[in-house]
Every structure is written in structure tokens, then in C-alpha cells.
Amino acid sequence: QARLVESGGGSVQPGGSLRLSCAASESIFSFYTIGWYRQAPGKQRELAALITTDGRTKYADSVQGRFTISRDYAKNTVYLQMNGLKPEDTAVYFCAAETLYWGQGTQVTVSS
Numbered sequence: 056q057a058r059l060v061e062s063g064g065g066s067v068q069p070g071g072s073l074r075l076s077c078a079a080s081e082s083i084f085s086f087y088t089i090g091w092y093r094q095a096p097g098k099q100r101e102l103a104a105l106i107t108t109d110g111r112t113k114y115a116d117s118v119q120g121r122f123t124i125s126r127d128y129a130k131n132t133v134y135l136q137m138n139g140l141k142p143e144d145t146a147v148y149f150c151a152a153e154t155l156y157w158g159q160g161t162q163v164t165v166s167s
Contacts, residue, residue, distance in 0.1 A: 058083070058156075059078070059079050059080075059089075059150050059152065059156055059157065059158035060077070060079075060158055061075060061077050061149065061150050061158040061160060061161040062075070062076045062078070063161060064148060064161030065162075065163070065164070066164040067140055067164070069141060069142060069165055069166075069167055070140065072137060072138045072140065073140065073163060074134055074136050075091065075135040075150075075161060075163075076132055076133075076134055077089065077091070077133040077135075077158060078130070078131065078132050079131050079133065079152070080131070081131055083156055084128075084131040085108065086108065087108070087155070087156075088106065088107045088108065088153050089133045089151070089153075090104065090105035090154075091104050091105070091148055091149070091150055092150075092151055093144075093146035093149070093163075094149070095145060095146040100149070101115065102115055103115050103118050103122060103135070103148070104118060104122055105124065106124045106126055106133060110126060112124050117143075121138050121139040121140075122135060122137050123136040123138075133150060135148070135150075142165050142166060143165075144163060145166070146163060147161070147162050148161050148162075148163050149161075
């Protein structure tokens with residue numbers, strides 16, 4: 056069964072760090088580009104970062120240089136390391152496989 060499960064969200068002060076995890080079923084992890092999307096209150100969902108099956112990455116301009124996406128092939132897990140967090144990074148973060156399969160989301164709140 057195709058499945059994506061996010062974890063690692065929470066509350067952090069500006070400038071802090073969080074690491075999100077997206078555990079994927081093997082069929083998804085092996086064959087799909089996986090992306091981290093985020094949706095802030097009152098805004099459209101947007102792509103933050105994605106990683107292809109062979110490890111190529113792409114980032115939104117707003118997170119470039121602060122966020123790092125990676126794959127752990129042994130654990131079928133995609134990570135999003137978020138450093139230098141800003142209040143405008145506050146959102147529900149979802150991982151998705153080429154927008155076909157979605158996780159349930161995890162809340163990230165950046166506030167002093």
C-alpha cells in the first residue's frame with residue numbers, strides 16, 4: 056500500500072532548526088520524485104524542495120541555502136533539514152510523491 060508518513064514538526068524560535076522526516080513505502084521511495092510542500096494559513100500550497108530518485112534536488116528561492124533535502128535509501132526516508140528558520144516558514148509541511156500520493160502533514164511554527 057502506497058504510504059507517506061511525516062514527522063518532526065514542532066515549534067522553534069527564529070533562527071532555529073528542525074528536521075522533518077518522510078517515511079515512504081518502498082514502492083513510492085524507489086520510483087517517485089518526492090517533494091516537501093508547505094501551506095501557510097490563507098495561502099496556496101507551495102513546493103519547498105524536491106529530490107529525484109537519483110538524488111537531484113530543487114529548491115524554492117525562499118528556502119535556498121537554508122533547507123536541505125536528502126534521501127536515506129536504507130530507511131526509505133526523505134529528510135528536510137531546515138536551518139535559519141523564519142516566521143514566514145510557519146506552515147503545515149507535507150511530503151508528496153509527484154503530487155500523486157500525500158502524507159498527512161506536520162505543523163512547523165516559527166515564533167519568538
